[in-house]
Amino acid sequence: MEICFLGTGAPYPDPQRGSSAILVDVGSAKILLDCGRACIQQMARMRIAPAAITHCFLTHAHYDHVADYAPLVLTSWRFGRRHTLRVYGPPGTQAMSEALFNEVYKIDIAARKALQKEDTERGIDVQVIELGDGAVVEGEGWRVRATQVEHWPIPISLGFLVEGNGKRMFFTGDTSPCDAVREAAAGVDLLIHEAMYFPPDSGHYRGHSHPVDVGEVARQTETKHLVLTHLQPETTMEKLLNDAATHFTRRMTMASDQMRLVV
Ligand SMILES: [Zn+2]
Numbered sequence: 275m276e277i278c279f280l281g282t283g284a285p286y287p288d289p290q291r292g293s294s295a296i297l298v299d300v301g302s303a304k305i306l307l308d309c310g311r312a313c314i315q316q317m318a319r320m321r322i323a324p325a326a327i328t329h330c331f332l333t334h335a336h337y338d339h340v341a342d343y344a345p346l347v348l349t350s351w352r353f354g355r356r357h358t359l360r361v362y363g364p365p366g367t368q369a370m371s372e373a374l375f376n377e378v379y380k381i382d383i384a385a386r387k388a389l390q391k392e393d394t395e396r397g398i399d400v401q402v403i404e405l406g407d408g409a410v411v412e413g414e415g416w417r418v419r420a421t422q423v424e425h426w427p428i429p430i431s432l433g434f435l436v437e438g439n440g441k442r443m444f445f446t447g448d449t450s451p452c453d454a455v456r457e458a459a460a461g462v463d464l465l466i467h468e469a470m471y472f473p474p475d476s477g478h479y480r481g482h483s484h485p486v487d488v489g490e491v492a493r494q495t496e497t498k499h500l501v502l503t504h505l506q507p508e509t510t511m512e513k514l515l516n517d518a519a520t521h522f523t524r525r526m527t528m529a530s531d532q533m534r535l536v537v
């Protein structure tokens with residue numbers, strides 16, 4: 275399985291990083307995990323056609339994870355998609371999708387259809403399926419399992435285990451260090467875990483993970499390779515990896531936009 279990091283930042287405006295988005299090429303699918311701000315722009319830079327995406331899994335509805343969802347649907351529709359885009363996310367995903375395409379973008383969609391060009395005749399062709407903890411989606415040569423993680427005060431935020439070709443990777447989305455991740459990611463070949471810095475007593479740590487704690491979770495899962503993502507603009511590689519190394523001594527990588535990994 276090949277993994278392209280399209281966005282490795284957080285909500286902060288950051289000249290070096292887009293917001294959360296990871297493309298996984300596995301089996302017959304091109305699976306996009308999150309669709310954060312600048313995702314479509316990063317695809318253009320990496321020469322990935324939005325129309326090639328077959329499935330999109332959203333972890334939760336914070337804007338740094340869904341800002342480019344409408345652009346993904348509309349750009350792929352306008353430029354060559356001939357298949358149904360299957361979209362998965364926690365409860366609320368259907369309502370968000372309906373609001374976007376039945377209200378926010380209805381003038382755009384109607385205007386493009388009115389041109390009666392072959393590209394846009396079919397309609398936007400999106401199927402949204404809401405997932406809860408433990409839900410499994412599978413296709414030819416791949417399988418995704420959703421796990422509910424701890425991202426207070428978001429009611430349901432999901433992490434995703436992706437399996438294919440005999441390999442397993444887990445993407446946490448946004449989470450505090452939690453047993454759900456320790457269990458769902460046990461023994462994975464690759465753990466992609468969020469990591470953020472706040473003052474020690476900050477309430478943000480009810481929903482996010484300090485890099486020292488990320489290292490501890492990684493050690494407990496016994497993953498072979500830890501990638502730290504969802505990074506703030508001022509985060510330095512030296513501090514991030516030193517902090518994670520407090521508990522984890524195997525391979526570690528600070529995620530960067532346009533990074534590719536093969537598992
Ligand atoms: Zn986030």
Ligand SMILES: [Zn+2]
Nearest residue numbers: 334336425448
């Ligand atoms: Zn979030």
